[in-house]
Amino acid sequence: MPYQIVVCGGLAPDPLQTLEPVPGPAAPALKNEMMLPGVLDPWASHALYEAAHLAKQHSGSTVKLVSLAPKAKLQQVLMTIAQKVPFELVALDGPNNGFSDANETGKALGEAIAKLNLPKENLLVFGGWESATRGSGVVMQVIAEHLGIADVFLAVDEIKIEDGGSFTVKERVEGGKHMVSRCAAPPAVLAWATGNLPEPPNHPQTGMANMRVIMPSLQKAAPTAVGSGMAFASASLPKQVRETRIVKDTPAAEIAREIAEWLKQ
Amino acid sequence: MDGMDDLNPLEQHDATPEPKPLDADIVCAGFGPATGGFLTTLTRWLGTEEGMAAQSRAFPGMPPQVICYERADDTSFGVSGVVTRARAFKASFPEFSPADVPMAARVTGERLAFLIDRTGAARAPWWMRAAGNAIQALGMATDSAFEVPYIPPFLHKGDGFIFSLGQLNQWVGQQVMMSGLAQIWPASPVAEAIVEDGTVKGLVLAGDGTEVRSELTVIGDGPVGAVSRRLDEELGMPDGHRRDEWAVGMKFVVDLPESCTLAEGTVFHTIGFPEPEIFGFFYVHPGRVASVGIFVPSWFESPVRTAYRYLQHYIQHPYLWKHLKGGRLRSWGAKSILESGRHGEPYLCGDGFARIGEGSGSTNVLTGSGVDEAWLTGVQLAEAVIHLYKQNLPFTKANLQATYETRRRSSWLEEEGKVAERARSGFQSGLFAGFMGMALAGFTGGKLSWPRPKEDKRPATLEQFYRTRLSPDRVRALRAKCEADGTALHDALMDAAGWPGIEHDGELLVTHQDALLMGGKVQAPSDAPDHVVIREPELCHDCENRLCIEICSGEALRPGEAGVPAFDHEKCVHCGACMWNCTREIAPGVSNIAFCAGPGGLHSAEN
Numbered sequence: 001m002p003y004q005i006v007v008c009g010g011l012a013p014d015p016l017q018t019l020e021p022v023p024g025p026a027a028p029a030l031k032n033e034m035m036l037p038g039v040l041d042p043w044a045s046h047a048l049y050e051a052a053h054l055a056k057q058h059s060g061s062t063v064k065l066v067s068l069a070p071k072a073k074l075q076q077v078l079m080t081i082a083q084k085v086p087f088e089l090v091a092l093d094g095p096n097n098g099f100s101d102a103n104e105t106g107k108a109l110g111e112a113i114a115k116l117n118l119p120k121e122n123l124l125v126f127g128g129w130e131s132a133t134r135g136s137g138v139v140m141q142v143i144a145e146h147l148g149i150a151d152v153f154l155a156v157d158e159i160k161i162e163d164g165g166s167f168t169v170k171e172r173v174e175g176g177k178h179m180v181s182r183c184a185a186p187p188a189v190l191a192w193a194t195g196n197l198p199e200p201p202n203h204p205q206t207g208m209a210n211m212r213v214i215m216p217s218l219q220k221a222a223p224t225a226v227g228s229g230m231a232f233a234s235a236s237l238p239k240q241v242r243e244t245r246i247v248k249d250t251p252a253a254e255i256a257r258e259i260a261e262w263l264k265q
Numbered sequence: 266m267d268g269m270d271d272l273n274p275l276e277q278h279d280a281t282p283e284p285k286p287l288d289a290d291i292v293c294a295g296f297g298p299a300t301g302g303f304l305t306t307l308t309r310w311l312g313t314e315e316g317m318a319a320q321s322r323a324f325p326g327m328p329p330q331v332i333c334y335e336r337a338d339d340t341s342f343g344v345s346g347v348v349t350r351a352r353a354f355k356a357s358f359p360e361f362s363p364a365d366v367p368m369a370a371r372v373t374g375e376r377l378a379f380l381i382d383r384t385g386a387a388r389a390p391w392w393m394r395a396a397g398n399a400i401q402a403l404g405m406a407t408d409s410a411f412e413v414p415y416i417p418p419f420l421h422k423g424d425g426f427i428f429s430l431g432q433l434n435q436w437v438g439q440q441v442m443m444s445g446l447a448q449i450w451p452a453s454p455v456a457e458a459i460v461e462d463g464t465v466k467g468l469v470l471a472g473d474g475t476e477v478r479s480e481l482t483v484i485g486d487g488p489v490g491a492v493s494r495r496l497d498e499e500l501g502m503p504d505g506h507r508r509d510e511w512a513v514g515m516k517f518v519v520d521l522p523e524s525c526t527l528a529e530g531t532v533f534h535t536i537g538f539p540e541p542e543i544f545g546f547f548y549v550h551p552g553r554v555a556s557v558g559i560f561v562p563s564w565f566e567s568p569v570r571t572a573y574r575y576l577q578h579y580i581q582h583p584y585l586w587k588h589l590k591g592g593r594l595r596s597w598g599a600k601s602i603l604e605s606g607r608h609g610e611p612y613l614c615g616d617g618f619a620r621i622g623e624g625s626g627s628t629n630v631l632t633g634s635g636v637d638e639a640w641l642t643g644v645q646l647a648e649a650v651i652h653l654y655k656q657n658l659p660f661t662k663a664n665l666q667a668t669y670e671t672r673r674r675s676s677w678l679e680e681e682g683k684v685a686e687r688a689r690s691g692f693q694s695g696l697f698a699g700f701m702g703m704a705l706a707g708f709t710g711g712k713l714s715w716p717r718p719k720e721d722k723r724p725a726t727l728e729q730f731y732r733t734r735l736s737p738d739r740v741r742a743l744r745a746k747c748e749a750d751g752t753a754l755h756d757a758l759m760d761a762a763g764w765p766g767i768e769h770d771g772e773l774l775v776t777h778q779d780a781l782l783m784g785g786k787v788q789a790p791s792d793a794p795d796h797v798v799i800r801e802p803e804l805c806h807d808c809e810n811r812l813c814i815e816i817c818s819g820e821a822l823r824p825g826e827a828g829v830p831a832f833d834h835e836k837c838v839h840c841g842a843c844m845w846n847c848t849r850e851i852a853p854g855v856s857n858i859a860f861c862a863g864p865g866g867l868h869s870a871e872n
Contacts, residue, residue, distance in 0.1 A: 014339070016786035016868040018595050032552075035367035035432055037339045037870045072439050076340065079442070080452050202452055204287060204475045215445050245778070248833075 001165050002060030003186065004118040005051040006125045007087070008109050008143065009044025010096045011069040011077055012132035013037070021235035027099045027227050028235035034070070038077045038096075043128025045081075047192040049200060051126050052085030054159065063087040066112050068105060069096040071221050078214055083207035084200045089214045090116065091221035098133030099235070104226040106142025113147060120149075120187045129155045129191040140191035151188040153181065157195055284475040288323045289330040291650070292468050292479040294455040294493075295486030296335035297343060298430070298636045299622025301437035302643030303483060304333060305357055308446040310651045319654045322480055329654070331447040332477065334470060336454040336486070336839070336862060338788070341435035341870035344598035344840075346516050346546050346558045348372060348532050349634055350425035352677070353641035366436045368429035368550045368871065372422050373530030377413040380538035380545075380582050381406060386763040388567070388730075389541045390696055397537070410535075410584035419632050419684075419707040422532060427548045429518070429556070430636065431870040454862035457495040458482055458618065465618035468492065471862040481660040483646065485622040485639075488603035489841025491862035493611070493624040498855070500612055507854075508609040509563070509721065510630070510689065511845045513816060515572040515599040516546075516558030517580065518871045519773060522591030525553065533585075534633075539578040540565065541696050544633075547585055554595065554871075557585065561816070562604065563845065564692045564699075568724045570816040570846065571755035572599060573777045577767050581774075593772045597780045598872035599818035601841040604630045604689065607682035613673065614665035621646050627678060631685035631707055638678055645672040684711030691715030693722045724812060724848070727758070734762045744809070748824045751831075755815050777820050781836055787819060789835045789865025796863025797822070797843055802829040804849040804857050812846035813858060839866040 013019060013036045020031040030036065040048070048065060055061035064087060067074055071093040078089065090112055094100070113125065125147065127140045137154075144152045155172035162168065165185050170178040172193050291307075293300050310316040311328060321327040337343070355361060363369035381397040382389055389397070400411045441447050456471040459478065467478035471491075486492050488511075502508075521527070533547040542565040547557045559579050561572045580589050603609055603623055610626030613619065621627075621642040628635035649668030650660075658664050673679060684706060691702025694715065702715030724730075727744070728737045735743075735758070743757045760766060767774055781787045799805060806828045814822045814830050819838040825831030830843075841860050849857035 014786075014868050014870075016782070016788060017870075018783075032367055035341075035429075035435070035870055037341050037435075037868065072443065075442055076435070076439060079340075079448070079450055080338065083450065083452070202472050203284075204450065204453065204470055204473075204477070205285065207450060208287060208448075211448060219445070 001122055002058055003054065004123050005055055005061060005063045006113050006116070006118070006123070007044065007048045007051045007063060007065050008125065008127035008140070009048060009065055009067055010041050010131070010133070011038040011067070011073060012041045014039050015042075015132065020237065027230055028232050029099060030097050033097050034073065038069075038073050040077055040081050041128055042132050043130050043192060045199070046195040046197070047126040047128055047190070048081070048087065049085060049197045050159070050192060050195045051124075052087065052200075053197055054124075054161070058161070064090055064116065066090040066092070066109055068092040068094045068108060068224060068226065070094070071218055075214075075218050079207070080202075082210035082214055083202035083204060086206055086210060089217040091217045092224040093221040094224035094226050096133065098131070099230070099232065100226040101230045102136035102138050103142055104229060106139040107146055108224050108226055109139070110143040110146025113143065121185065123187040125149065125187070125189045127189075127191050129193050140189055144189040147187070147189075149187045149189050151183050152191070153188065154191045155193040156190045157193050159190060284473045286476040286478050289332045289467075289477055289479045290321050290323050291329065291331045291481045291483060292477045293331075293333035293483040293485060294458075294468055295484070295490055295622070296333050296340055296438060296449050296451075297434060297485060297487060297622060297639065299625075299627070299639040299643040300333055300483065300485040301434060301441070302353065302357065302640035303485070303621060303647045304331070304441045304447050304449070304643075305437060306644045306647030307331065307650060308441055308444040310647070311446040312444055315655075328446065333447065333449045334453040334455050334468065334477070335449060335451045336864070337866055338452045338864070338868060339870065340438035340449055340451055341431040342867050343430040343434045344514070344516070344600040344867060344872040345430035345636060346514060346548065346556050347428040347430050347433070347636050348422045348425060348546070348548055349428065349637045350422055351637050353637050353644060357640070357644060363426060363551075366428065367432045368554065369432070370427045370530040370549070370551050372425050372427060372532055373528050375416060375421065375423055375532045375534075377416045377420065377534045377536075378584055379411045379413060380535050380584055381409045381411070382538050383409050383583070384578070384763070384765055386759070386765075387538060387540050389537070392697065393537065393541055408583040408587060410582070417704070417707050420534065427530060427532065427550060427556075428636070429550065429871050431872050435870060452864060454864055455486065455492050456862045458484070458492050460496075460499055464616040465496075472864070480617065481650065482618040484618060484620045484624065485643065486624060488623050489601050489844060489860055490624055491860070493620065494860075496618075497611055500615070502611055506608060506610055508603060508605050510604040510609070511563040511842075512560040512602045512604050513570070513572045513599055513818060513840060513842045514558060514560050514602050515576050515818060516556050516597070516872060517576065517594055517773075518596035518869075519555045519557060519589060520593040520595055521549070521553045521555050521588065524591060525588045527555075527588055535584075538582050539575045540567065542566070542692070543575060543579070545579050547588075555589070555592075557589065560602065562692070564722050566722060566725050567730055568727050568810040568812055568815060569730070569755040569758050570812060571753070571759075572816065572818060573780070574755055574759060574767070577774060578764065589773065594775060594780070594783065596786070596869040596871040598867050598869055599838055599840045599842075601845065602635070603628060606630045607679075607686045613670050614662060616662045617660055619646050619665050619669050627682070629681055629685045631688040631703060632681065641676065641678050642673065645669055645676065648672060686711065687714035687717065690717035694718050724810060727754070727810060731758065731762060751823050753814050753817070753820065753823065781819060786868040787836055787838055787866065788868050789837065789863075791835065793834060793864050795832055795834050796861040797832045797834065797837065798859040798861060799829055800851050800857050800859050802827075804851070805829045808848055810848060812848060813843040816842045816846045818842060834863065834865065837866065839863070
């Protein structure tokens with residue numbers, strides 16, 4: 001059965017950047033936010049790679065990436081992501097700094113997906129279980145509610161399609177274990193943890209093909225406000241102590257022992 | 266594009282397509298100021314009514330297909346200490362305001378300072394020490410520095426801007442991309458040019474070997490770019506031209522402390538410390554942020570060429586430390602600078618290709634300026650391409666020479682390049698000759714210069730360089746210990762030679778390893794092949810200086826087995842200094858270190 005897979009994914013600052021919250025006119029913002037290089041949110045990236053993998057196995061399937069982010073920054077990041085896997089883009093031009101409202105974000109994404117008028121009998125909505133910006137962990141549930149989809153899976157590591165169209169889903173649960181559920185049929189919302197797939201290497205041809213639909217989508221991205229209902233009392237960085245030592249091939253047990261020693265100090 | 270219909274994302278889902286050739290009209294290697302100038306100028310024209318009439322020669326009926334491949338993971342990951350008069354840039358953007366680009370500022374004040382060594386560890390010549398002592402004795406020094414009351418006009422940047430190169434590239438790149446008339450693909454290192462029967466037919470991407478065939482290949486991959494160097498090996502250099510003068514430029518981007526009162530746009534140029542051969546800079550960006558850095562040149566006699574340790578000493582000089590103390594390291598980066606200037610200019614064009622930017626010999630070593638010159642070369646090539654499109658002429662060597670090269674030869678770039686051509690020749694004879702040579706060339710418009718000696722200065726051996734400080738036995742003992750520990754020699758030698766230890770504060774003064782993560786932000790895919798390759802390891806066995814290890818900006822090269830340096834590509838910042846510091850050659854002019862195209866490197870947008 002071909003699937004219509006929609007992946008929700010925003011941007012996050014490149015994980016190696018120096019982040020500093022600063023007061024903004026209505027809400028906190030990140031200092032020099034527009035100058036920070038970005039990446040597709042790592043959790044959403046896993047969801048996108050899993051979606052492409054699933055689509056490849058089921059001929060006729062499509063993958064659409066619905067992304068809420070500043071348009072110029074999104075375009076910049078997509079020049080890398082577009083080389084990874086084939087997808088179409090639905091762009092929403094809005095803030096993506098971790099200080100937006102999760103409910104409004106979910107609603108905006110849900111509305112954008114609804115406007116696609118995709119048949120629900122083969123609709124799978126993917127996204128990240130968490131976010132590298134300021135994960136509230138609820139956006140995917142809000143999207144499901146907005147779309148009227150009852151089957152929602154969180155912290156997903158695997159989806160396996162079975163004969164007849166049903167599928168099983170592995171969700172992470174406490175204690176390093178998975179809970180396996182069987183779902184009779186789409187539609188379903190899957191909020192991914194890390195999945196099992198590595199980051200695909202770049203393929204220039206894939207990038208060139210994706211670009212044909214990315215640029216028009218970016219040009220018509222509608223401005224989207226998602227922070228109006230929030231009030232922040234304060235925002236600050238966690239205190240951190242950095243003591244870097246780069247080692248190779250150290251056994252995990254040895255690393256754990258050192259960390260435990262450090263924590264005891 | 267070739268086979269585009271087969272690759273429509275709406276219809277196909279093969280995530281691992283076999284590499285097959287792509288076609289384009291113009292393909293560029295590297296995105297920096299030169300390619301920025303090229304694409305800005307070209308896409309502006311393509312967006313005009315006249316430009317829209319231009320047809321792709323690869324895909325008749327479509328507009329010209331223009332593609333740029335950049336090695337770094339983002340268009341904003343460049344490194345440079347940029348203070349520039351920005352003449353060419355301002356011509357491209359007459360309405361430009363520094364507020365448009367983060368970290369950009371107008372130059373508001375400029376000082377040239379002679380820094381006096383207070384550690385006693387620098388190897389200053391007697392006359393420089395005497396001058397320092399005299400300045401101190403006469404009460405002319407402030408914070409152990411003498412502010413030179415006169416800045417030669419050729420050094421002035423008074424009407425220019427301070428930039429973060431990363432932010433400038435990002436700003437330019439976004440505008441080019443949003444035009445929809447050119448594509449810039451980051452994370453796409455280019456291995457080499459496709460050369461068939463003496464004609465360049467496009468590029469080969471390093472990742473999966475995809476060939477991108479084009480009518481014109483624009484090479485702007487910088488001084489250590491793989492495409493440039495492979496092409497030089499193929500074509501050779503014009504008579505009398507050679508690339509033999511280099512420097513490592515290393516910089517910190519610092520959050521200045523609240524106590525700092527320097528106005529944004531302030532520029533310091535410094536000489537004298539941490540070693541007399543090492544020049545330095547300090548620029549104040551908006552938002553209480555500064556770029557501070559040094560240049561370690563190839564004519565620096567010391568075999569201990571660690572830019573990182575020297576930069577830590579540099580920022581602690583009292584003249585700078587009073588502004589920096591209490592600051593915080595935001596970012597850090599390093600790059601090789603090709604300082605041969607016009608003297609290192611390769612063949613600028615040939616059938617199917619043209620070269621622009623620093624790798625084309627555009628940097629002016631007298632004025633200490635390269636970004637604006639690189640931008641201009643890109644603009645000139647774009648103007649030439651536009652002319653050829655209008656005339657419906659092919660991109661042959663003759664046509665490119667008549668349009669691009671002619672423009673370049675008749676511009677201020679060439680005029681000033683000639684003035685600078687021999688400006689630094691004196692440094693091959695010594696510091697005094699070097700400074701005199703710069704003054705002679707600068708004040709006479711290049712008519713006079715200090716003659717270059719028949720043999721260039723070579724790095725001394727460790728024993729020679731430290732002969733007045735350390736016994737040969739001590740040097741040998743330190744070398745043996747560092748080899749056993751797998752560490753570079755520079756820290757041990759500098760400690761032994763009297764340089765004060767660096768007291769790390771975890772904020773601004775951090776270990777080199779910490780800088781890789783909290784300042785340099787280095788990242789590389791773990792499964793990528795090594796891009797630094799020792800071609801003939803046996804040549805390393807009896808190499809005692811191992812400058813490649815000492816100068817490595819990321820501590821990626823370390824003593825390895827049997828004297829062969831070990832390379833960790835996850836730490837490499839892609840500065841390329843190992844290549845030009847290698848003291849062994851496998852053939853005349855061919856270094857024993859191959860610096861290939863590879864992914865990863867710095868992930869900072871602030872450098």
